[in-house]
Amino acid sequence: MNKLIMPSGQVASSPEDSKRSPSRLFLSHSLLSMAFRPLFLLASIVSVCVLLMWLGLLSGALLTVGPNLTAVVWHSHEMVYGFAATVAVGFLLTAVQTWTKRSTLPPAAMLCLIALWLSVRVSFWLLEKELGWFILLLQGSWWLLVLYHLAKPIWQSRNRRNYVFVVLLSMMMLLNLAVLYSDLIAQNAQLALHLVRTNILLFTLLIGLLGGRVIPFFTQSGLARIGMILTPRLTPKILEVTLLLSSLLGVLGFFVSYFIELYFSPGYLMLGSGCLHLMRMTYWHSFQSIKVALLWSLHLSYFILALGLILLGLSYFLPALNFSNALHIITIGAVGLMILTMMSRVSLGHTGRALVVSRFMVLAFACLILATFARFTLVLLQLYWWAWSVSAALWIVAFLLFIKVYLPILFAPRHS
Incomplete structure (x- = not known):
């Protein structure tokens, strides 16, 4: 009997299903049908757990995060790689199927990816520092599996426009491994933190590339659904090229500044990039999106x-502006909020549901906006404990709401 392959990749139920082995039934589960399903869920769960433990460390209720990473490096690593990079991988492995019309991860490879991801999380707590090389091997294996399944369909389809994402994820992999090497092997926590911050700036480049593609398109199509027909406004090519160059040079300048003294401050490039992003937004009908x-x-x-x-750039010149504080505006309000929005949209769209979020998710968006404001303003007022605890609590609420709303959706078959 021929089997019907559903759009999500799973096989439709048939009388033969009762004869299939439990392992085959498990591999055909909807959760393993596309990368976004398990990776969005795992990333959200780990972000909640990491911030709960981080609050425990700050309050003294928790004394250690295991024998491996320095506490602040562990916190940064898990939020940047365990959370943000995992979501980015889930999104790109899903999107590449649309871009290339080819499948990416088969269920068995998906299980392997999940197992490696979980092994890295657990290894920070269970393995001794002397086994740091093994942790590097686990993390490197995860990245190589990701890159293989991302690059293969892009290369086979000669989808040159998206080669850039293979390059960006390769850079993230190298930075990730360098972070672990710096703290676990070289025992240089300051260098590890610098590399994590470099990766956050690399995320701003990724957001710029993806945002430039999807935000204008989503805006036009989304407003058309409610009867608002907009005339597309193309961003000038010179603006796009200048923004890309300033962003690249800003990341590179920040990275190099740790090792050598530059003749210019990376702050100028960050300021310039921020202003160019604002200019770019004027072409996107942002006010109509409300x-x-x-x-x-x-x-x-x-x-x-x-x-x-802009604030990150100004922190180089204004002592009252702390670099780390400005960076958290990006990590919470830019990376966090965009991830939450994109996870919500992708989870609805790729499971055949209407692109309308519930009131719980609107509340989740509001929580991250408030978390961004609290983290920045309370630090300016030197209320450090309140800044950390209030922003972390709001983040936890936001992603618990996401898990509540989307857990059944991510486990359920695609709507026909």
């Missing part, structure tokens, strides 16, 4: 990205 939650949250996260880069 009527659709999945749109205004995207536009707002991109605006916060621009604002964060």
